[in-house]
Amino acid sequence: MKRHSRSSTRSMSPADKLARGLGWLSLGMGLYQLVAPRRLGRALGMPQRHNKIRACGARGVVSGIGALSDNPTRAIWSRVVGDVLDFSALTFALKRHPSHKENLYLALTAVGVLTIVDYGCAKALSQRHAYQGGITPDYSQRSGFPGGLKSAWGAARAEEGQAQLPPRLPAPHA
Incomplete structure (x- = not known):
């Protein structure tokens, strides 16, 4: 697992930050x-x-890890599935053990709210990370200059009187 510095945490999307919080919550509840x-x-x-x-x-x-x-x-989607399983088990327990209904209603409410949060987070993450699981586009033919390298060299040479440019370097080969 890659460690995140403070600056990389700031550049995370809100869904990634929420997933991080849900991860810690999963670890804590799971350990309990x-x-x-x-x-x-x-x-x-x-x-x-x-x-x-x-x-x-x-x-x-x-799923927390x-x-x-x-x-x-994937981990947040697994939380959604786990929430559905937990909700089912708690509903079954409510029918079989109505004497503990206060605690069961509290647990059902918590799982219900977390299911909504997990689902929203998973959906946002799926949109954000859509290309990471698929085929990476081929950008090898792109130079980063809208008019191409020749146009960029021409523009630089036109301004030659204002700045001293090094001799023309050979174009990089792919």
Whole structure:
């Protein structure tokens, strides 16, 4: 994973910055699910589901690490899928364990809000990073001068009286 300096963080798009925050959130929640699955299971009325909670935690850690990468698009889409799975599991738990409905409603609300945020972020990232997963365009024939190199050399030679130019260099070969 490439480390980002302060200046490269400033040049990130808002979607990339949001993905970075969602990555840290995934890591934190995932680690909590891995470390304290029984406690979380009891709070949600799912005391016998600690292995499933650990699996969700592992998924969160993996997507969190991916969200901290240079192109977090796939990791954020995986969060969207994970959110849908979590929402389904919590809805099922609400039907089976209505005695914990306050905690389950709170968890469903949090997952619902995060699903909307994750989906919006994933969609924005997909648009921003659209070409990184596909074929890179061939720019080898472009010189960077709108009129071509000959035009640029001609313009420079026309101004020769104002500045001393080095002798003409040979054109670079591809």
